[in-house]
Amino acid sequence: MKNSRKTILIVIPIGILIAMFLSSFLFQHFISVQSGNELDKVSTNTSFDTLSSFNSPVIGFSDAPVTIIVFNDYQCLSCKTWYENSYEDISKKLIETKKAKIIFLDSEPVGNDSILISQATFCADEQGKYSEYQEVLFSSQQKIDGWAKSVQLKNFAMDLNLNVASFERCLDSGKYEKDVITNIDYAKSIGVEKIPIFKIVNFEGKEHVLKGGISSTVFENIVEQFQ
Numbered sequence: 001m002k003n004s005r006k007t008i009l010i011v012i013p014i015g016i017l018i019a020m021f022l023s024s025f026l027f028q029h030f031i032s033v034q035s036g037n038e039l040d041k042v043s044t045n046t047s048f049d050t051l052s053s054f055n056s057p058v059i060g061f062s063d064a065p066v067t068i069i070v071f072n073d074y075q076c077l078s079c080k081t082w083y084e085n086s087y088e089d090i091s092k093k094l095i096e097t098k099k100a101k102i103i104f105l106d107s108e109p110v111g112n113d114s115i116l117i118s119q120a121t122f123c124a125d126e127q128g129k130y131s132e133y134q135e136v137l138f139s140s141q142q143k144i145d146g147w148a149k150s151v152q153l154k155n156f157a158m159d160l161n162l163n164v165a166s167f168e169r170c171l172d173s174g175k176y177e178k179d180v181i182t183n184i185d186y187a188k189s190i191g192v193e194k195i196p197i198f199k200i201v202n203f204e205g206k207e208h209v210l211k212g213g214i215s216s217t218v219f220e221n222i223v224e225q226f227q
Contacts, residue, residue: 060102067102068198069103069199072195074138076195105186106187118176
């Protein structure tokens with residue numbers, strides 16, 4: 001019996017050490033994958049002036065020391081998956097605590113409806129419902145094109161109790177089309193291709209680029225380092 005007890009006492013710590021080693025290895029491998037050749041194409045020279053020039057709505061406090069830029073398309077399935085799995089925690093732990101603010105920028109359109117869909121988020125922002133409209137878009141996302149034509153976009157506004165007449169005038173006017181296209185051109189100019197891609201930037205010029213369905217924990221760790 002004594003020998004059995006000793007064996008158990010030895011095996012359990014060894015098992016824990018092995019688990020810790022594997023977890024550490026997998027985490028490091030995960031991070032290295034995010035920094036592969038594909039991300040080397042993305043420029044990391046985001047100046048403060050560049051950050052100030054974006055016309056997209058800013059989520060969070062303007063004086064937050066870190067900016068998270070999300071290159072996104074509301075018809076992108078991977079973007080939807082990241083949003084549903086990670087965004088709520090990022091919002092609670094980083095945005096609401098004033099550690100970071102977040103800006104969604106448009107990338108190369110996934111489908112023909114993508115530019116109009118993005119314009120609708122700007123129109124919702126006029127009435128203070130930008131984030132709420134985003135949530136509706138991601139939760140309503142279907143196969144590319146067809147699910148969010150002008151009629152559906154206006155119905156989403158109605159569901160959120162927006163002033164629909166005002167929203168319709170905004171969307172039909174195309175007043176934000178140039179802003180969306182400017183975002184797309186910027187994304188192209190710095191080498192953004194597959195999305196989602198994220199740039200995390202602080203006032204000192206430190207910058208980190210991530211790609212894919214990154215967990216909120218990774219964002220938290222980088223933002224903490226950038227404070």
